[in-house]
Amino acid sequence: MVHHSDSHDIPVTQIDGLRVTSAARTAADTLRSRRLPHGTALVDQALRSGVLSKRQLLDELSTQRRWVGRPRALAAVALGDPRRETWLESYSFVALYERGVPMPIPQMNMYDDQRNFVGRVDGLDPEKGIFFEADGHDKYFLDMNPTTSPEESALRRLHQEKQRHGRIERLGLRGVRWTSDEILNKAERVASRVMEVVREPIPEIRGYAGWEGELRRLPFEVERSGVDLHSIRTRRRRRAA
Numbered sequence: 001m002v003h004h005s006d007s008h009d010i011p012v013t014q015i016d017g018l019r020v021t022s023a024a025r026t027a028a029d030t031l032r033s034r035r036l037p038h039g040t041a042l043v044d045q046a047l048r049s050g051v052l053s054k055r056q057l058l059d060e061l062s063t064q065r066r067w068v069g070r071p072r073a074l075a076a077v078a079l080g081d082p083r084r085e086t087w088l089e090s091y092s093f094v095a096l097y098e099r100g101v102p103m104p105i106p107q108m109n110m111y112d113d114q115r116n117f118v119g120r121v122d123g124l125d126p127e128k129g130i131f132f133e134a135d136g137h138d139k140y141f142l143d144m145n146p147t148t149s150p151e152e153s154a155l156r157r158l159h160q161e162k163q164r165h166g167r168i169e170r171l172g173l174r175g176v177r178w179t180s181d182e183i184l185n186k187a188e189r190v191a192s193r194v195m196e197v198v199r200e201p202i203p204e205i206r207g208y209a210g211w212e213g214e215l216r217r218l219p220f221e222v223e224r225s226g227v228d229l230h231s232i233r234t235r236r237r238r239r240a241a
Contacts, residue, residue, distance in 0.1 A: 023051055024060040031057075031076045032069030036098060036232070039076030041090035047082035054080060075227040083107050089122050092134040092183045092190075099191035101198070103224050104132050109210040110168055118171065118207065119164045129205045129219045130197055131168060133177040135161075171207035173218070174200070 021029070027046055031039040046052040057077045064070050079097070083106040084090045097103045104123030110131070112118050123132035165175055174197050178190045208215040211222070 024056045027052060027057060028060040028064060028073060031061075031073035032064070032067060036072055036076055036079075036229075037091040037094040039073060040079045040094045041087045043076050043080030044082055044084045044090040045087065047080055048085075071232050075229070075232055078225060078227050079103070081106055085122075086134070088134045088180050088183070092178065093123055093132070095183055095187045096191050096194060097226075098229060099188060101191055101194045102127075103226065104130075105211075105222065105224070110171060110173070111208040111210070111215055112171060113206045113208075115208060115215055118167050121168065121175075124209060125198070126209055126211070126216070126218060126220050126222055128198055129173050129202055130194070131173050131175045132194075133165070133175060134183065135177055135179050171218075172203050172205035173207070174203070 023046075027042060030042055034042070043054075043057065046057070047054070054077055058074075061070060061073055061077070064073075079094060081090075084093065085107060089106060093104055093106070102125055104125050106123050107120060108124040108126075108131075109120050110118045110124075121131040122134050124130070125132075165177075169175055176190075176194050176197055178193075182190050202219060205218040208217050209220075210216075211220070
């Protein structure tokens with residue numbers, strides 16, 4: 001892949017005797033050239049693993065002023081959140097955010113009225129009482145072993161997921177699920193399903209969510225970071241013209 005580069009010196013390092021661009025430079029170049037959901041997933045992974053910090057990414061992007069794709073790269077850094085546990089969660093939440101779905105809070109623990117733990121959800125909209133589940137295929141085969149076939153593992157996991165989903169819904173929360181194939185190929189359809197639920201009246205909720213070290217009764221409001229997607233799209237159209 002060919003990347004645009006001005007006169008800024010390219011930072012390099014060595015891996016197994018080969019000269020390569022630094023982690024920060026490689027990430028910055030990738031963020032500028034990929035779509036926002038892909039870029040944010042990369043940021044999340046870098047933050048989770050400790051390979052890079054937001055400060056390091058921003059410092060690198062500060063040397064790339066007026067480079068093609070920089071606004072999109074800055075948006076990916078702004079949306080980055082290491083609490084998301086998988087690439088699918090990161091990609092999904094940003095792909096839906098691009099289509100008007102409020103950005104959910106990732107990996108939230110849910111509790112019943114007696115403050116007993118009920119389950120952990122991939123994402124939660126605490127204002128609307130909606131939980132989100134991005135279903136990857138791999139988790140359904142985690143129980144495979146010499147005595148458990150892939151089919152048995154999948155059936156067991158599906159049964160457990162159905163029970164957990166039901167327990168969370170009995171709190172009064174509403175859930176929306178999707179698979180990796182759906183979010184990659186039919187993101188608009190997934191976003192429409194979510195927005196249908198968002199527009200419904202909020203039912204009575206009989207539960208809590210763990211938030212900032214305490215249990216908060218649902219629903220509740222939180223401040224969430226966002227980016228100006230219109231600005232990114234406008235700059236892209238201007239360059240294309």
